[in-house]
Amino acid sequence: MGFPAFPDAPPLLTQEEKDTLSATNCAIQHYKDVLEEKTLAYNDLFHSLYPIEKLVKGLAAVYDEALSAAWTSKGLIQESNVSLIAVGGYGRSELHPKSDIDLLILIDDQTDTPKEKIEAFITFLWDINLDVGHSVRTISECAEIAKNDVTIITNLIEARTLCGSPAPLTELNRRIDNEHMWDGHSFYKAKLEEQKQRHAKYQNTAYNLEPNLKECPGGLRDMQVIDWVAKRHLHTSRFSELVEKDFLSEDEYVQLKGAVGHLWRIRWALHMIAGRKEDRLLFDHQRSLTKLFGFDDLDLKRNVERFMQGYYQSVAAIQQLNDVLLQHFEESFIPSDASNNIQIINDHFQIYNNQLEARDDDLFQKDPSCMLELYVLFGEFEDVQGIRANTMRQLRDNLDLIDDDFRNNKRNTDLFLDIISSRYRLSSILRSMKHLGLLGRYLPEFGAIIGQMQHDLFHIYTVDAHTLQLVENLRRLWLPEFKQKFPISSQAIRHVPKVELLYIAGLYHDIAKGRGGDHSELGCVDAQAFCERHGLSKQDTALVVWLVRNHLFMSVTAQRKDISDPDVIWEFASYVKNQEHLDYLFILTVADINATNPTMWNSWRASLMRQLYLETKRALRRGLDDPMDAAMLSDEHKQRALEIIIERNVDISDAEDIWQTIEDEYFIRSNGDDIAWNTEAILAHRPSDKPLVAIRPLGGRNFSGASKIFIYTQINKHLFAVTTAIFEQLGLTVLDAKISHTTTNYSLDSFVVMDSNENGTDLHLDNERIKMIRDTLTEQLDSPSLYASLVQRHTPRILKIFNSPATAHFVSQPDEVWSALEVTAPDRPGLLALIGQFFMNHNIMLHKAKIATLGERVEDTFYITEENGNLITDNDKMTEICRLLKEKIDRFSQSME
Numbered sequence: 001m002g003f004p005a006f007p008d009a010p011p012l013l014t015q016e017e018k019d020t021l022s023a024t025n026c027a028i029q030h031y032k033d034v035l036e037e038k039t040l041a042y043n044d045l046f047h048s049l050y051p052i053e054k055l056v057k058g059l060a061a062v063y064d065e066a067l068s069a070a071w072t073s074k075g076l077i078q079e080s081n082v083s084l085i086a087v088g089g090y091g092r093s094e095l096h097p098k099s100d101i102d103l104l105i106l107i108d109d110q111t112d113t114p115k116e117k118i119e120a121f122i123t124f125l126w127d128i129n130l131d132v133g134h135s136v137r138t139i140s141e142c143a144e145i146a147k148n149d150v151t152i153i154t155n156l157i158e159a160r161t162l163c164g165s166p167a168p169l170t171e172l173n174r175r176i177d178n179e180h181m182w183d184g185h186s187f188y189k190a191k192l193e194e195q196k197q198r199h200a201k202y203q204n205t206a207y208n209l210e211p212n213l214k215e216c217p218g219g220l221r222d223m224q225v226i227d228w229v230a231k232r233h234l235h236t237s238r239f240s241e242l243v244e245k246d247f248l249s250e251d252e253y254v255q256l257k258g259a260v261g262h263l264w265r266i267r268w269a270l271h272m273i274a275g276r277k278e279d280r281l282l283f284d285h286q287r288s289l290t291k292l293f294g295f296d297d298l299d300l301k302r303n304v305e306r307f308m309q310g311y312y313q314s315v316a317a318i319q320q321l322n323d324v325l326l327q328h329f330e331e332s333f334i335p336s337d338a339s340n341n342i343q344i345i346n347d348h349f350q351i352y353n354n355q356l357e358a359r360d361d362d363l364f365q366k367d368p369s370c371m372l373e374l375y376v377l378f379g380e381f382e383d384v385q386g387i388r389a390n391t392m393r394q395l396r397d398n399l400d401l402i403d404d405d406f407r408n409n410k411r412n413t414d415l416f417l418d419i420i421s422s423r424y425r426l427s428s429i430l431r432s433m434k435h436l437g438l439l440g441r442y443l444p445e446f447g448a449i450i451g452q453m454q455h456d457l458f459h460i461y462t463v464d465a466h467t468l469q470l471v472e473n474l475r476r477l478w479l480p481e482f483k484q485k486f487p488i489s490s491q492a493i494r495h496v497p498k499v500e501l502l503y504i505a506g507l508y509h510d511i512a513k514g515r516g517g518d519h520s521e522l523g524c525v526d527a528q529a530f531c532e533r534h535g536l537s538k539q540d541t542a543l544v545v546w547l548v549r550n551h552l553f554m555s556v557t558a559q560r561k562d563i564s565d566p567d568v569i570w571e572f573a574s575y576v577k578n579q580e581h582l583d584y585l586f587i588l589t590v591a592d593i594n595a596t597n598p599t600m601w602n603s604w605r606a607s608l609m610r611q612l613y614l615e616t617k618r619a620l621r622r623g624l625d626d627p628m629d630a631a632m633l634s635d636e637h638k639q640r641a642l643e644i645i646i647e648r649n650v651d652i653s654d655a656e657d658i659w660q661t662i663e664d665e666y667f668i669r670s671n672g673d674d675i676a677w678n679t680e681a682i683l684a685h686r687p688s689d690k691p692l693v694a695i696r697p698l699g700g701r702n703f704s705g706a707s708k709i710f711i712y713t714q715i716n717k718h719l720f721a722v723t724t725a726i727f728e729q730l731g732l733t734v735l736d737a738k739i740s741h742t743t744t745n746y747s748l749d750s751f752v753v754m755d756s757n758e759n760g761t762d763l764h765l766d767n768e769r770i771k772m773i774r775d776t777l778t779e780q781l782d783s784p785s786l787y788a789s790l791v792q793r794h795t796p797r798i799l800k801i802f803n804s805p806a807t808a809h810f811v812s813q814p815d816e817v818w819s820a821l822e823v824t825a826p827d828r829p830g831l832l833a834l835i836g837q838f839f840m841n842h843n844i845m846l847h848k849a850k851i852a853t854l855g856e857r858v859e860d861t862f863y864i865t866e867e868n869g870n871l872i873t874d875n876d877k878m879t880e881i882c883r884l885l886k887e888k889i890d891r892f893s894q895s896m897e
Contacts, residue, residue: 012058013038013065021069031066031128038062039097043272052264060095064162067103067125071163074121081108082118083164088133091158096264097271098278101125103134104159106142106168131277139168143175146182150190153182157231184233185333191225192326203598206315207465209454213263213270214279218315220267222322223260229329247328248321249393256321259314266311269293281311305453305514312451312462320396320435327355328389349377356381357388364398368406371395371438372415375429379422387432395436402441413534416442421500427472434464445511445526452514460597463513470506473591474499488613489590492583501540504530505547505588523548546581547588554589558608559852560859563615564669570627572612573619582620586613603698603706604735604752630668640672645679655679665817666740666748669848678710678748685712691781693774697764698752706735707763709773711749713781717867719747720846721836726780728833730773731756737849756829804857806889808882810872811861818847818863819872821881825889827858834892835862838885843867 013021017034020026042059046052064086071077071084088102089095105121107113118136125132137145146153156176161169178184199217202208206218214220230236234245239256242248248256266289270278273288281289286304295303331353343351348370350359356378363370374395378384387395406412422429433439440447452463459466474493476482483490493499508530512522527548531541553575561568576582590609594601622628628636638659645655658679659667667675677696685692691713698706711723720739727734736752755763763770806825825831832851839846843866850861866872872881 012062013069018065018069021066022072026069026073028124028127031070035062035066035128043097046265046268046272052261052268055268056094056096056264059097060090060093063090063095063101064093067101068163070121070124070128074117074124076114076117076121077163079111079114079117080165081111081168082106082114083166083168084162085159085169086162087155087159089158091155091160093160096268098131098274098276099271100277101130101132102155103132103162104142104155105134105136106172107136107138108168108171109138109140139172139175142172143181146176150182150187150194153187154191154228157228178232182232184229187232188229188326188329188333191229195222195225203461203469205461205465205469206319207312207451207462209460209462210280210282211311211315212279213266213281213311213315216315218317218319218322220260220263220318222318223256226322226325229326233329233332242325247325247332252321252324255317259317262310262314263318281308308453309451316435316450320437323432323435324389324392324396327386327392331355331389345377345381348373351381351384352388354383354385355388356384356386356391358391358394361390361394364394364401368398368401369409369411369415371398371402372412372419372442375433375438376415376418376422378432379419379424379426379429382424392436395438399437399441402438407442408533410535412442417500417534420503426503427468427475430468430471434468443507443530446507449511449513454513461595463510466595467507467510470509470588470591470595471503473594474502474506474587477587477591486590488610489587493587496580496583496587498540501544501547502584502588505544505551505584506591508544508548509551509588509592511548520549520552543581543584547584550575550585551588551592554585554609554612555593558612559605560850560861562669562848562850562863563608563612566628566630566633566668569612569615569619570624573616574624576616576620577624579617579620582613582616602754604754607698607706630664634664634667637667637670637672637675641675641679644672644676648676648680650680650683654683658682661742661744661746662748663740663742665847666738669738669740670750674708674710674750678712678750681710682712691778693777693781695763695770695774706752706754709751709753709777711747711751711777711781713747713749715741715745715747717843717845718840719749719781721833721840722781723749723751723777724836725833726777727751727753728830730776732773733853734832734849735851735853737846737851739847806886806893808885808889810878810882816871818865819878821862821864821885823858823860823862823885823889825858826893827853828893831858831889831892832860834888835860835885838888839864842881842884844872844881845869 013034021031021034039059042055042062046055067084076082076084083106085091085104085106086093086102087104089099090102095101105118113136122132122134125134142152142156146156153176156172159169159172176182178187182190198215198221202212202216204217206216208216212219226242227239230239230242230247234241234247236242236245239248240253243250243253266281267279269289269292270281270285273285273292278285286308287300290300290303290307293307295306297303297306341351341353344359345351348359348363348367350357356374358364358370358374360366374387374391378387419429420426430439433442434446434450440450446464446467449463449467454461454463454466461469477486477490477493493502496502505527508523508527510519510523511526512519515522524545528541528545531544536544554572557563557568557572563569563572573582576585586609590601593605593609619627642652642655645652670678677694681692681694691711694710696708698708713719716722720737724734732753733756734751734753736750738750740748742748753763763773804826806823808821808823811820811822823835832849836846838844839862845865845867846862847865848863852859864872872878
């Protein structure tokens with residue numbers, strides 16, 4: 001298919017349009033109409049595959065002419081020493097449909113400011129709906145501010161005169177050149193620090209699932225950093241000059257130009273779709289862009305994956321060249337006559353001013369194994385800060401030498417195992433290998449997941465970025481500052497026999513995602529092949545394969561099963577079999593959860609994982625042939641509660657009187673600390689007939705958010721529905737629910753809740769809100785006439801994108817006490833209250849609930865009976881309950897779109 005024949009230039013303003021717009025009495029609406037007409041014309045050209053460079057430059061030229069006309073119409077053209085200057089991206093003559101227009105009105109130091117004319121001009125720009133950022137300064141003011149502000153000097157580097165005399169800008173450029181301020185090296189250091197801080201905001205990865213194509217690592221801003229440093233240091237005016245100055249090869253220039261052009265096209269399309277300035281590739285935008293860019297597979301999910309993989313390829317190219325060029329700039333600041341610190345390591349490599357360098361320009365071509373040896377050395381020397389640009393280039397240029405023979409060569413497999421066992425900076429090494437393309441070449445199965453999307457809200461990274469984050473999390477467990485946040489994991493990792501097996505399992509735990517089927521099972525095949533190719537023992541291979549197969553087992557057990565049940569603990573311990581397996585799996589699981597999304601690790605998940613680990617450890621110590629039964633567990637919890645109560649001078653006989661009225665299941669499922677807390681609250685509350693509401697933090701160190709709410713009140717079949725509706729009204733998300741009863745017709749309900757707001761802080765940092773929650777619950781539970789109706793809060797934007805039919809089914813249990821109903825549904829505000837209302841309307845009694853929110857969906861289990869306490873066993877009745885509940889949830893989810 002051939003490309004269309006493009007005209008030499010996009011349509012600009014005609015002379016008649018310029019004359020009309022320049023007229024003093026030109027109507028605001030006429031300006032709006034002309035600019036809208038031209039923008040639509042450019043959008044049409046975009047759809048016809050017009051070169052994006054010409055569109056971006058051409059649209060900037062249209063606004064140049066429109067601004068010049070407005071400048072003239074306000075009489076400013078007559079001010080000889082006042083100039084209209086374009087700065088920032090607009091100063092580079094780059095403009096997307098909804099980009100900011102950054103302007104500087106520059107005034108000669110000796111000229112009086114024509115304030116009224118300038119104010120009229122700016123007001124006019126606002127009236128015609130231009131998104132203008134502007135400043136009005138004299139030459140001296142600009143120079144003084146630029147001296148201490150790297151952002152200002154950066155904007156001025158790209159300044160160009162739109163209207164008025166060029167003399168003010170010429171004088172300003174003289175005063176701010178690098179002989180007077182911000183020499184090349186200081187400017188480079190400042191921009192490098194800016195980039196580091198910016199990258200940190202995006203977790204130092206380009207592979208977020210909803211990336212910002214401008215600010216993320218590998219985004220357009222990274223390309224601009226190169227351009228800015230080159231302009232300041234090398235006095236270039238365009239990228240191609242870096243080729244002439246031997247900072248870029250011709251191939252690299254073509255690669256960079258193609259990647260930037262691709263991101264420009266995406267950005268242009270984003271502005272069209274959003275109708276505003278937008279740089280975030282949100283999930284809903286990804287779907288629209290997929291269609292706009294012509295992906296015509298019937299599978300929308302696959303189309304989005306293909307589109308996003310193209311995006312990630314472009315940002316990877318920019319990030320790779322950003323790394324190489326910034327290192328090249330770093331080296332160029334060292335004077336040629338300066339004494340260089342060179343430490344020869346071996347025949348292949350040396351350390352040149354704290355940078356690793358190949359001693360031969362053809363080293364990797366002569367001995368390809370040295371590509372891996374380079375990274376082995378990177379992990380051995382603590383003081384090495386990086387790799388020299390010429391060595392990075394040489395490595396990248398020889399990646400095609402990595403083939404099956406290379407991968408199966410014992411020297412190379414040994415070298416890769418040495419990398420996995422690196423003493424220093426393993427996660428940085430793996431990221432560098434990925435950026436330069438080496439990791440994906442050496443491990444083709446890893447190359448297949450680079451840029452692999454994950455269509456859920458549980459993860460916020462692509463598969464490869466998540467994988468490397470997991471490895472970094474494993475390494476962090478060795479650091480003192482993480483010992484406080486992850487005390488058990490940090491201790492456990494110091495006792496596993498071979499920590500490198502964890503790193504290998506981490507690399508392979510999600511390796512099979514995107515292939516279809518069970519990625520845990522498929523990944524075992526790749527993991528085993530890796531272990532066998534690298535000569536691991538059968539025992540070590542079996543452990544790695546077991547970890548890959550079961551990497552989700554512990555988190556699923558903790559979040560979806562009742563781990564207060566001794567049978568659940570015994571079943572889990574029987575599968576794990578020994579302490580070593582438990583330690584390995586626990587460490588991997590904690591690192592995995594924290595690598596999915598920084599917000600996923602909260603006090604609730606931490607407490608679940610800690611409880612499962614400690615209870616399983618205890619079960620293994622007792623022996624799998626001697627499991628703890630429910631009666632023993634109940635007695636143990638009571639004994640612990642008595643110890644706490646005695647320490648607090650509570651009358652034991654009063655406490656035991658209360659306990660005699662409470663069903664045994666409460667003591668099995670509640671730990672001693674909670675039993676003591678509940679007991680003290682009840683004793684302090686009596687003999688009041690009002691509902692008791694007690695609130696406290698969940699516990700655990702350095703985890704925010706989760707709180708426990710204990711409610712003691714007279715039994716009412718509507719209680720769960722009403723309580724969850726009140727929680728919804730109060731903006732609280734329920735994480736866990738336990739309902740117990742007394743022989744005196746009271747209900748003991750325990751809830752674990754968190755603030756529904758993603759940015760919400762720990763409730764216990766807000767005493768007023770705690771009091772409001774307590775008062776609201778007390779008042780509404782005490783007054784049937786005030787029972788809350790179902791509250792439908794706004795569904796967050798990101799949840800609306802994910803919608804699927806609900807499922808509901810009963811599952812059998814050993815030693816059934818209650819019927820277990822499993823519900824899977826899209827996460828929506830008010831869903832739990834809706835289910836509670838359903839139980840109320842159908843005379844279903846709820847005894848406990850296991851709440852699991854996994855990204856965009858909930859997977860909840862409700863333990864229920866009929867109103868009289870009998871199990872629900874009739875098949876027809878179970879089928880009808882599931883059908884009606886599923887229909888109710890589906891209608892509710894659709895109404896929230």
